[in-house]
Amino acid sequence: MTELQAFLDPVDGPNVSGTELRNDLRFHALEQALEVASNASRAEAARNGTTVQIDWEAILGDCRTLAATGRDLRLLVIVARALMGTGGLAGLAEGLGLLRETVARFWDSVHPELRPAATKAEAAIRRVNAIRQIESAENGLLCDLNYAVLLSARMFGQATGADLAKASIPWATAEAEGPSGLGEKERAAAQEAFNQTVARVTGICRATAAEQPEVYAEVLDGAGAALHALASLEAALDAHVAENGIGVRFERLAKILTRIEATLKANRPAEAAAAPPPAAAPAAPAPAAAGPPEVSMNGTAQAAPPAAPAAAAPAAAMPGAFPSRITSRDEVIRCLDLxxxxxERTEPSSPIPHLAQRMRKMVPMNFLQLMEEIAPSGMKEFRSIAGVLDDKK
Structure with a gap:
């Protein structure tokens, strides 16, 4: 993190973190420069067959200049975005590491300031909200990751972060996370697009792993490093804001990174050797950077960019062998997805997938949420007996 030392050095003045940047005109100019990186701008560019160009090196340089004035978490989130823009997943890991280091070393002085409140979590709400911009799919780090081209192969085109994440899940999960109320034709078109994306991404992964193993290993290592850095950031925040075992979790970013890593692991040579080869796509010029999937990771419909055509293929199965022992809620969800x-493939008229969908929804729930889901009519009496306040009032 040597090249990032400027963001960790003490700022001149009575406060080692300098002044807050919220009202600094240079910071506002930086935010305006990033408006072009919004999901809306990128989706519009994709529809027109172009891509949005962002000078992340220049953004990073402007951030270094501002860092001499104040140590602000809002600025450091932009730094993390710029580091991913210049260094891919490894850069993302560095950016998350910088946030973690700042939280750990400068919590007493970093901006935004803590506010008077009854609890630690309430006092730190502005800081937590500033960091949560990493999970913004509209104009934040998650949006950048969705559109970032992480792999490319001559025969298959390019794979974005959203493409790689999509390729690790079955159609049932993608459909459940996508827009509701689709007609039969719309649903069939969405499933066809999903199948083609999975086939294309599988081809890209296997071709890259075979022809550029060092590149493939670097991207896979970057995904693992980013997940580790994200968990470390959560732990650093927990030390300052966690109460009653409840801390800050960046579940949306963790989900897409976990799925990206799963796709990359599943298509390593050893794992891919046991799986059938993907349908080859016709040779085509490398397309412009692809956008997020037609059914996005955050459940909203997104415009899909031009991509190298691929032959339709059945929805890919979940990567990795079926676990002999379940050790986490994430694995419960994966098994239910299977x-x-x-x-859905073999007995579409069966009620079992509908029951499994409901079970999947309940996996992350706590006890009270489960009671409300299973027996809502008895919740009023239960709350009265247990002395639990109804937080809906």
Missing amino acids: VIDFY
Whole structure:
């Protein structure tokens, strides 16, 4: 993190973190320069067959200049975005590491300031909200990751972060996370697009792993490093804001990174050798950077960019072998996804996938949420007996 030392050095003046940048005109100019990186701008460019060009090196230089005035978490989130823009997933890991280091070393002085409040979490709400911009799919780090080209192969085109994430899940999951109320034709078109993306991404991964193994290993290592850095950031925040075992979790970013890593692991040579080869796509010029999937990771419909055409293929199965022992809620969800996918393919009239979908929804719930889901009519009496306040009032 030597090249990032400027963001960790003490700022001249009575406060080692300098002044807050919220009202600094240079910071506002930086935010305006990033408006072109919004999901809306990128989706519009994709529809026109172009891509949005962002000078991340210049953004990073402007951030270094501002860092001499104040140590502000809002600025450091932009730094993390710029580092990913210049260094891919490894750069993302560096950016998250910088946020973690700042939280750990400068919590007493970093901006935005803590506010008087009854709890640690309430006092730090502005800081937590500033960091949560890493999960913004509209104009934040998650949006950047969705559109970032992480792999490319001559025969198949390019794969973005959103493409790689999509390729690790079955159609049932993608559909559940996508827009509701689709007609039969719309649903069929969405599933066809999903199948083509999975086939294309599988081809890109296997071609890159075979022809450029060092590049593939670098991207895979970067995904793992980013996940580790994100967990370390959560732990650093927990030390200052966690109460009653409840801390800050960046679940949306963790989900897409986990899925990216799963796709990359599943298509390493050893794992891919046991799987059938992907349908080859016709040779075509490398397309412009692809956008997020037609069914996005955050459940909103996104415009899909031009991509190298691929032959239709069945929805890919979940990567990795079926676990002999379940050790986490994430694995519970993966297994339920497999159940749903099996019945949708083999017994579409069965009620089991509908029950499994409901079970999947309940996996992350706490006890009270489960009670409300299973027996809502008895919740009023239960709350009265247990002395639990109804937070809906």
